[in-house]
Amino acid sequence: MAQRKSPPYPNAPLVLTVLEIRYPELSDGIGRSAQHQMREALRKELPLVENVTEEQLELSIGAPLPAAVQRRTFPRFVTRDRTTAMVVKEEALVLETTSYGGWEESFRPLVALVVSAFAQATPPDGVLRVGLRYIDEIRVPGIDAVAGDWREYIDEHLLAAADPGFIPASLKPTVWQGLVQYRTASDSTLTVRYGPQDGHAVNPRGSTRRRNAPPPGPYFLLDSDSAWQASTDVPEFDVDHVLEICDSLHEPTREFFRIAVTDKLRDEIFSQDKGKSS
């Protein structure tokens, strides 16, 4: 499938890109040998490896037994600037970045690398769900309130709930969020959460570092979650098949972003150099 290029804007509103692949739980967990193998395969792109410890509670309903706590550790592979990270657990792999450099230019190659490394180190029995998610915080200089006038920057269809022609004057919109799910293929959906918000959609003090996070303030959220889910049969975990799924998931998100924002926003805000934008 031919991919249309989606070069990142100099001042893109994208703050987090996430890929999650869920699979049947690894029967033997993630052993040291598998971790070592992945570490070697990812040494160049994700050179730092940290162990994350989680505590799992086992509760016995109806029995007077104290909750048992089990501790498990799993690897987290991180870039040196800590803006890209991957976590592998028994039931899912998550790759996320706050410094997205374009689908074809950087993220897809990284996806291909981590999926291949994972499949070689500890191949799961199949693939259950693949999700590709883009979270945008669209900030416009001059809009100082959540209920500001976004009409020149966001397509009016996404502002319908606060349209003065629709709502009576006695109702003052303060904050709102819409959610819509589109079917994009027989086994795929695009779920979009959108609306003006305040603060940050993605925590600037999270474990995956956000470079140059702006101060909290009004922004328009575009959270596009494109997902494929195994309907009946669980296909094998084939690297090429997973990448095909990823490619098919990327296109709807790109298309929705294109129609959601106006040319004025693209030209005046996204295309500016970062130093001049705000």
Added chain:
Amino acid sequence: MTMLDAREATGRPTGASIGLFETTDATRTIADLVEEVGFLKNRTRIHVADSNGVHDSAQQLHSAALDQLLRTSASQKTRESLPDLLEGLSGLGFAWRDLGRVVGVSVPALRKWRQGESAAGDNRLRVARLAAFCDIVREQYLIDDPASWLETPIHVAAPTTGLDLVASDRFDLAFRLAGDDGADPETILDDFDPEWRERYATSVEVFVAADGQPALRIRKD
């Protein structure tokens, strides 16, 4: 990374009597994946706290209900003659000196009441309340011999008995002691006399001597 919850901005929704389902299955971030367990842990902690709260509320309700029952029964008992009430308590096995301590009068005063002399209203009520208490613990807690039960020390480390509780008008603690919900005697003693440990601490301890027999000695600490 952590996705911040939109509900932080909009506030908590109005509670509904029906559950609202999450309609979508979102792609999870690393923070979602890693912190789900922490979220579950927090929810579990809240559930445990809620359960304890419900338990405490139920216990308070039960205690209030028993208190009301005791007052109502005692009021009924005051209609009986005082000599009959005293003979009834004596028949249950109470010694006159113990009855005098609970009611707050001397044994000769009890003797006069048995012979028909009148008693002050509050004293009459105290006798009736002890009789009502015995009826309740016999009927509701199946304690056949309330007199002996009340004379038994609550805890091996202190001489305090159930009689001490009722003599101090702590019928609520006596009911807790009678209850079969596993009330810890130490917590009852703590509520009755927070300094009981110091009060009844002993400098003597029992040990097994060289001949294999128990013996006493002064504690080293």
